[in-house]
Amino acid sequence: xxxxxxxxxxxxxxxxxxxxxxxxxxxxxxxxxxxxxxxxxxxxxxxxxxxxxxxxxxxxxxxxxxxxxxxxxxxxxxxxxxxxxxxxxxxxxxxxxxxxxxxxxxxxxxxxxxxxxxxxxxxxxxxxxxxxxxxxxxxxxxxxxxxxxxxxxxxxxxxxxxxxxxxxxxxxxxxxxxxxxxxxxxxxxxxxxxxxxxxxxxxxxxxxxxxxxxxxxxxxxxxxxxxxxxxxxxxxxxxxxxxxxxxxxxxxxxxxxxxxxxxxxxxxxxxxxxxxxxxxxxxxxxxxxxxxxxxxxxxxxxxxxxxxxxxxxxxxxxxxxxxxxxxxxxxxxxxxxxxxxxxxxxxxxxxxxxxxxxxxxxxxxxx
Amino acid sequence: xxxxxxxxxxxxxxxxxxxxxxxxxxxxxxxxxxxxxxxxxxxxxxxxxxxxxxxxxxxxxxxxxxxxxxxxxxxxxxxxxxxxxxxxxxxxxxxxxxxxxxxxxxxxxxxxxxxxxxxxxxxxxxxxxxxxxxxxxxxxxxxxxxxxxxxxxxxxxxxxxxxxxxxxxxxxxxxxxxxxxxxxxxxxxxxxxxxxxxxxxxxxxxxxxxxxxxxxxxxxxxxxxxxxxxxxxxxxxxxxxxxxxxxxxxxxxxxxxxxxxxxxxxxxxxxxxxxxxxxxxxxxxxxxxxxxxxxxxxxxxxxxxxxxxxxxxxxxxxxxxxxxxxxx
Numbered sequence: 283x284x285x286x287x288x289x290x291x292x293x294x295x296x297x298x299x300x301x302x303x304x305x306x307x308x309x310x311x312x313x314x315x316x317x318x319x320x321x322x323x324x325x326x327x328x329x330x331x332x333x334x335x336x337x338x339x340x341x342x343x344x345x346x347x348x349x350x351x352x353x354x355x356x357x358x359x360x361x362x363x364x365x366x367x368x369x370x371x372x373x374x375x376x377x378x379x380x381x382x383x384x385x386x387x388x389x390x391x392x393x394x395x396x397x398x399x400x401x402x403x404x405x406x407x408x409x410x411x412x413x414x415x416x417x418x419x420x421x422x423x424x425x426x427x428x429x430x431x432x433x434x435x436x437x438x439x440x441x442x443x444x445x446x447x448x449x450x451x452x453x454x455x456x457x458x459x460x461x462x463x464x465x466x467x468x469x470x471x472x473x474x475x476x477x478x479x480x481x482x483x484x485x486x487x488x489x490x491x492x493x494x495x496x497x498x499x500x501x502x503x504x505x506x507x508x509x510x511x512x513x514x515x516x517x518x519x520x521x522x523x524x525x526x527x528x529x530x531x532x533x534x535x536x537x538x539x540x541x542x543x544x545x546x547x548x549x550x551x552x553x554x555x556x557x558x559x560x561x562x563x564x565x566x567x568x569x570x571x572x573x574x575x576x577x578x579x580x581x582x583x584x585x586x587x588x589x590x591x592x593x594x595x596x597x598x599x600x601x602x603x604x605x606x607x608x609x610x611x612x613x614x615x616x617x618x619x620x621x622x623x624x625x626x627x628x629x630x631x632x633x634x635x636x637x638x639x640x641x642x643x644x645x646x647x648x649x
Numbered sequence: 650x651x652x653x654x655x656x657x658x659x660x661x662x663x664x665x666x667x668x669x670x671x672x673x674x675x676x677x678x679x680x681x682x683x684x685x686x687x688x689x690x691x692x693x694x695x696x697x698x699x700x701x702x703x704x705x706x707x708x709x710x711x712x713x714x715x716x717x718x719x720x721x722x723x724x725x726x727x728x729x730x731x732x733x734x735x736x737x738x739x740x741x742x743x744x745x746x747x748x749x750x751x752x753x754x755x756x757x758x759x760x761x762x763x764x765x766x767x768x769x770x771x772x773x774x775x776x777x778x779x780x781x782x783x784x785x786x787x788x789x790x791x792x793x794x795x796x797x798x799x800x801x802x803x804x805x806x807x808x809x810x811x812x813x814x815x816x817x818x819x820x821x822x823x824x825x826x827x828x829x830x831x832x833x834x835x836x837x838x839x840x841x842x843x844x845x846x847x848x849x850x851x852x853x854x855x856x857x858x859x860x861x862x863x864x865x866x867x868x869x870x871x872x873x874x875x876x877x878x879x880x881x882x883x884x885x886x887x888x889x890x891x892x893x894x895x896x897x898x899x900x901x902x903x904x905x906x907x908x909x910x911x912x913x914x915x916x917x918x919x920x921x922x923x924x925x926x927x928x929x930x931x932x933x934x935x936x937x938x939x940x941x942x943x944x945x946x947x948x949x950x951x952x953x954x955x956x957x958x959x960x961x962x963x964x965x966x967x968x969x970x971x972x973x974x975x976x977x
C-alpha cells in the first residue's frame with residue numbers, strides 16, 4: 283500500500299470507531315454547534331455590523347422575550363415537531379417521504395372546508411369531524427406513493443415531491459373558490475366572529491391544546507417505534523429489505539401501513555396549523571416545514587424526544603433571525619440562511635462521531 | 650388556437666424550459682457519478698443571486714458599465730457560486746459521508762435563504778430604495794439576433810431568444826458526447842454504476858465524484874442565472890419560483906431517463922404543459938389552478954411508467970449511495 287503512495291502513508295487515515303461514549307458524542311455535537319454559531323456571528327456581523335454577542339441576546343428576546351412570544355415559539359416548535367414525528371416512521375424504514383408539505387396542505391384544506399361548511403355543528407363534534415377528516419386526507423395523500431412503491435418500486439422521493447405541487451394547486455383552487463373578500467386572492471380568517479372550529483383556549487392559553495396534542499403523539503410514537511411489533515418491522519425494513527423478506531415480513535404491506543400513519547400525522551399537523559394557529563389556509567400554510575422536519579427527524583435518529591430539542595433549536599434560530607432582520611429592516615430569509623449553515627455543521631459532525639482521523643506518524647493500532 | 654397563439658405558447662414554453670434544462674443537464678452529470686443531489690433548487694438560487702449581485706455591484710460602481718464586462722462577471726459568478734454549493738454538498742456527502750438526501754434538502758434551504766435574503770436586501774444594504782434591477786446586464790442576456798422583430802411569429806418562436814436558450818441546447822449535445830464518446834465520460838459512468846469496480850480499475854472515485862458534482866452544480870446554477878437575467882429581466886422576486894423550477898429540473902432528469910438530449914425536448918414539453926392553461930378558452934381562475942397540476946401529474950405518470958417498464962434505463966446503479974472504500 284505504502285509503495286503506491288511513494289513510500290509515505292497518507293497524511294490522514296480514516297477509521298471507523300467501534301464505540302463512542304455518549305458524553306463524547308454529545309461534546310462533538312456541541313462543538314459543531316458552537317462552530318456554526320461563530321460562523322453565523324461572523325456572517326451577521328459582516329452584514330449588519332452588530333456586536334455578535336448582542337445578536338444572540340436579541341435573538342433570545344425575539345424568541346422568548348415575552349410570554350406571548352414564548353407561546354408563539356412553543357406553538358411553532360409543536361408544529362415542526364408534529365411533522366417530524368409523523369415523518370419518523372417513514373424515514374426509519376428508509377421511505378423518502380418528502381411529501382409532508384402536501385400532506386399538511388390536504389389536512390389543512392379539509393379542516394378549512396369543515397370550518398366553512400359546518401360551522402353550525404356543536405364545538406366538540408366539529409372538532410372530532412375535523413380531526414378525522416384531516417387524518418384521513420393526510421393518510422390518503424401519503425399512501426398513494428406507497429401503493430406504487432409497494433407494487434412497482436416507483437421512486438417515492440419524486441412521487442411524494444410531485445404530490446406536494448398537486449396539493450399546492452389544490453390549495454390555490456380552494457383559495458380561489460373560498461376567497462373572502464372576493465378579489466383578495468386569500469381566504470382571510472375563517473369564522474372571525476363565531477370562532478367556530480377554532481381550538482378552544484385551555485388554562486387561558488390559546489395554544490395549550492396544540493402542545494397537548496403534539497406531546498401525546500410524540501410520546502405515543504416513541505413507544506410505537508421502540509416497543510411495538512410494527513415498530514420493529516419498520517426498523518428491519520429500514521435496515522435491509524432483503525432481511526425483512528427473509529424474516530417473512532411483507533415489505534410492501536409495511537410501506538403502505540407506515541405511510542398511512544405518517545401521512546395521517548402530517549395531515550393532523552395541517553389541522554393544527556389551520557384550526558389551532560392561523561385559522562386560515564393558503565399555499566404557504568406548510569411553509570417549507572415539511573422539508574425542515576425531515577432534517578429534524580434525521581438528526582434525532584428518529585428518537586422523538588430528541589426531536590423536541592432539535593425543533594426548539596431550529597425554531598429559536600428562526601424567531602431570532604427574524605427579530606434581527608426586522609430590527610435592521612432586512613427580510614426574514616436570513617433565518618433560512620442561518621438554519622442552513624447550522625445544519626451543515628451538525629450534519630458534518632456525525633462523521634466525527636462515527637469515524638476518527640489518524641494522522642501520519644500516529645502509530646496507534648486500530649482496535 | 651390561432652397560429653399566433655401557438656407561437657406565443659411555444660415561446661413561453663422554450664423560455665420556461667430553458668431554465669429547467671440547465672438544472673437537469675447539470676444534475677444528470679452529477680447523478681452519473683452516483684450522487685443524487687436534491688440541492689438543485691438551492692444551487693439554482695445560488696447561481697441566480699450571485700449573477701444578479703455581481704452585476705448589481707458592478708453596475709453601481711462604474712459610471713458607464715461595459716456590457717461585456719458585466720456579462721463575464723455575472724456569468725462567471727453564477728457558475729462559481731453554484732459550483733461552490735456543489736462543493737459543500739461534495740464535502741459533506743463524499744468526504745464526511747452524510748446522507749445525500751438530507752444534505753441536498755439542507756442545501757436547498759440554505760441556497761433559498763441566501764438568495765432571497767440578498768435578493769430582497771441587497772439594494773437596501775447598498776443604500777438604495779425599491780427593487781433591485783440590473784437592466785444593462787439583463788439586456789445582454791436578452792439580446793436577440795438583428796432583424797428578429799420583423800420576422801413572422803413562427804420564426805420568432807425559433808430564433809427570437811437570448812443566447813442562453815441556444816447555449817443550453819449546445820450544452821445538452823456536448824454533455825451527451827462527453828458521457829458517451831469520451832474516455833473520461835466512460836470513467837464517470839463507471840463510477841456511478843459501480844464505484845467499487847471503478848476503484849479497482851484504478852479510477853480515482855473521489856476525484857470524479859467531486860468534479861462531476863461541482864461542475865454539474867455550476868451548470869445547474871446557470872438555470873438560475875437565466876431565470877433572473879432573462880425570464881424576470883434582471884430583477885428579483887421572493888416568490889419561490891426558482892425552488893419550484895429546481896424541483897421540476899430534478900424530476901426532468903428521470904423524465905429524460907438520464908440522457909441530456911432527452912432533457913431538451915422534455916423541458917420544452919414541461920414548458921408547454923406549464924403554460925397551456927393560459928391558452929385554453931373559458932377557464933376561470935379556480936379551474937386554471939386545477940389545470941396547473943398538469944406538469945406534476947404528467948411527471949408522476951412518467952415515474953410510474955418508468956418503474957413498470959423496469960428497464961435498464963433506471964439511472965446509475967449506485968445512485969444515492971455513498972461509497973466508502975473500507976466498507977465494501
